[in-house]
Amino acid sequence: MDLAPKLYRVATRVVIYGVPFLASVASIAPFVFMVLISFQHTFFVSGNPARWIPRQPTIETYLAVLETPNFLRWVFNSLFVASTVTAMVLLIQSMAGYVFAKKEFPGRELLFVLILSGIMIPRAVTVIPAFFIVKDLGLLNSYPGLILPPLAMPLGVFLMRQYMRTLPSELLDASRIDGCSEFGTFWRIVLPLSKPGLAVLGIYTFMEQWRDFLWPLIVAQKDVLKTLPVGLSVFHTEFRTDYGVQMAAVLLSIVPFLIVFLFFQRYFIKGMTVGALKG
C-alpha cells in the first residue's frame, strides 16, 4: 500500500533528472571528444580500436595552429568586427528606436512597418546586391565592408522601441525643460534608463556577429581580413587528415569566448532569447 506512491515518486524523479542529464551529456560529449583528440596527431589511422585517450599527449597540434600565418589575426578580426558592430548597433538602432517610441512625425507608421518587414527578408536575397554595393563603394576586403551591412539588421530598432516605450515621458519632458538638448536628453536620460534593453541587444548582436559566416565569406577574400569562421573553413581543408590540428584550432577559436560566456552566462541566455520577446 505504502510502496506504490513512493515508487511512483522515485520514478518521476529519475525521469525529471535523468532525461535532462542525458541531454546535457549529449550537448557536451562532442566538446570532450574535441579536447581529447586535440592532443594527438593522427587519430583514426592510428589504432584499432581507436585510441580515444591520447597515450602520449602532445601540444604540437596547438603549435601548428598558432604557426598558421594569420590565425591570431582572424581572432583579432572576429573580436574587432563583432565589438564594433555591437557598439554601432547599440547607438544607431537605439536612436531610431527612441524616435519610434517617443516622437510624433509624419510617415512614422509607414517607416516602422517598412523597417520591421526587413526581419522576414532572407539573407540570400540581399547578399548579392549588397556585395555589388560594397564593391562599388570600394569596400571589398576592408573592415568597413565587414562592419557596415550588418548594422542594417532591423531587430534592434524594434527591440529598443519596445523597451523605450515603457520609459515615463514626463521624465524626458522635465529634462528638456531643464535645458537639455534633444541629443543631451537621449544621451544622459534615455540611454542610461535603457541599460537592461541595451545589454540584451548588445549580447545578441555580438553573438550573431561572432558566429556569422555567409557575409564575411563573400566580402573578405584576403586572408588577413578573414574572420575566425571564414579562416577556419579554409584552414580545416589544409589539414584534412590531421584531426588533432583541426580540433586544436576549433578549441582555440572557442575558448576565449567560452570564458566570457561562463562569466556572463545569465545575460547570454537572456540575450539569446531576445527574439522571443513579443510586443
Place this chain on the structure above:
Amino acid sequence: MVASQPCILPRRARQYLTAYGFLTPYLALYITFILLPVLWSFYLSLCKGGLLSGTEFVGFQNYIKAWNNSLFIRALQNTAYYTLLVVPLAMFSSLTLALLIDKMAPFWQNVVKSALFLPMVSSVVSLSIIWKAIFIPDRNGPLNTLVGVFGIPPQNWLGNPDLVIPSIVGFEIWRGYGFWVIVFLAGLDAIPNDLYEAARVDGANAWHILTRITLPLLRPTFLFLLVMGFIWNFQLFDAVYMLTAGGPANASATVVWYVYRNAFHFENLGFAATMGVLLLFIILILTVLQLKYIPSEVD
C-alpha cells in the same frame, strides 16, 4: 505640458526635424543594405549574366528556367525535407526537456541550461569541424563506435544520399535545441502560478494540468518557434557548406547553397537572384499562413 519656447522654426517643424535627424543614420544603412538590395534583386532576377560578364535584361525567362531546373527543384525539396524534419523533432524534444527541467531544483536547472547552451556559443563552422570528425565513415569513427554498441553496422553518414539529410538534421538539432529549450522555459516561466494552484485545489491531476493549462498557455511560444523555425531552416546554408558542400550528388543541396553557388561560382547572377526572390515569397507565404491559421490567442 511644455511651454512654447522662443525659436526661429515653429515648434512642430523643429520636432519633425529632430526625429528625422535621429533616424537618418539608421535609415541610410537600411536603404543602402536592405531596401536597395531587395529592389535590385527583383531587377536582377529579370536579367542574365554574371559578376564578370555584366548583365542583360531577359524578362521572366529565369522564372521559367527555375521551374524547369531539376537542381533547383531538388534543392527546394531538400530544403522542405530539412525543415519538416528539424522543426517537429526540435519542437517535441525541446518541449519535453523544458517541461522536465522546469521541475528540477534551480541549481540543476542552471547546470543543464549551461550545458545545453554550450553549442550556441560557437560558430557553425567550428561545430561542423568537430562533427565532420564525429561522422567519419570509418568503423572506428566516433558515431559508428557509438551506434556499434547498439549493434548497428557502420554507416557512411555524410556520403550516403539517403542518410545525409537526416545526419545534417541531427547536427542542426544538436546545435539548436538548447535555444528552443530556453525559449520554452521562458514561456513556462510566464505562466502565472495561481493557475496551477487553482487547478490543484480543484483536484486536477498532472495530465490535466499539462493538457488544459500548460500546453494551451504555451501557444504563443509554440507559434513563435514554428514561424522562426521555418524562416531559419529554409535558409540553411552554413552546415551544408561545411559538412557536405551539397553532396553527394546534390543530395544535401539547399536553396541558399544553390543561390550561393550560382552567384559566386557559376556566374549566374540573374538566376541566383531569381531563386532568392522565390525563396522570399515562399517564406512570406508560409509565415502569413502560419500566423493566419494557427491561433496564438489563449482561450
